[in-house]
Amino acid sequence: MKNSIKLLREEKRITQKQLASQVNVSRQAINAIENEKFEPSIWLAYDLAKYFGLSIEDLFHFEESDRK
Amino acid sequence: MKNSIKLLREEKRITQKQLASQVNVSRQAINAIENEKFEPSIWLAYDLAKYFGLSIEDLFHFEESDRK
DNA sequence: TAATGAAGTCAAGTATACTTGACCTCTAGA
DNA sequence: TCTAGAGGTCAAGTATACTTGACTTCATTA
Numbered sequence: 001m002k003n004s005i006k007l008l009r010e011e012k013r014i015t016q017k018q019l020a021s022q023v024n025v026s027r028q029a030i031n032a033i034e035n036e037k038f039e040p041s042i043w044l045a046y047d048l049a050k051y052f053g054l055s056i057e058d059l060f061h062f063e064e065s066d067r068k
Numbered sequence: 069m070k071n072s073i074k075l076l077r078e079e080k081r082i083t084q085k086q087l088a089s090q091v092n093v094s095r096q097a098i099n100a101i102e103n104e105k106f107e108p109s110i111w112l113a114y115d116l117a118k119y120f121g122l123s124i125e126d127l128f129h130f131e132e133s134d135r136k
Numbered sequence: 137t138a139a140t141g142a143a144g145t146c147a148a149g150t151a152t153a154c155t156t157g158a159c160c161t162c163t164a165g166a
Numbered sequence: 167t168c169t170a171g172a173g174g175t176c177a178a179g180t181a182t183a184c185t186t187g188a189c190t191t192c193a194t195t196a
Contacts, residue, residue, distance in 0.1 A: 041107070094156075095172095
């Protein structure tokens with residue numbers, strides 16, 4: 001599932017580690033989601049969207065072709 | 069996590085089984101989510117929201133107190 | 137050069153979303 | 167009455183989100 005996290009994070013000039021601590025997950029979880037290794041849980045999606053001031057649907061790109 | 073699924077489903081006059089088949093999960097999964105036994109995955113949340121014509125944030129009620 | 141930090145990745149473990157199959161209870165209709 | 171459908175729940179299994187800890191590479195800077 002594609003998302004805008006890496007882009008938005010870089011605009012904010014924060015590291016994966018800093019973003020991870022903002023949303024209470026590990027740095028590896030952020031890395032994996034940015035690189036589409038796995039999909040976030042609904043709470044993590046919510047926390048990330050909230051952190052960037054977006055809706056879940058705007059932060060994550062739901063495309064049928066991305067469905068596992 | 070509270071949600072409006074049961075209410076909206078009953079307004080549409082469809083059963084848990086029918087809703088389940090619309091979003092490609094088991095009847096038990098719908099039942100468990102309606103009764104807050106567990107949280108939906110992000111894709112299921114998306115599919116349910118889309119089915120009812122709502123955003124994920126409008127269908128599911130994210131409240132800190134509900135966080136596990 | 138050497139050291140440090142940021143990012144990518146892997147392995148092993150844990151938590152939980154979801155499945156199938158079963159059983160029970162209640163209600164509505166034949 | 168009897169039966170079928172709807173909903174609630176349980177047990178056991180599978181898939182995957184996420185953790186911790188470790189290692190590597192690359193870029194920046196002392």
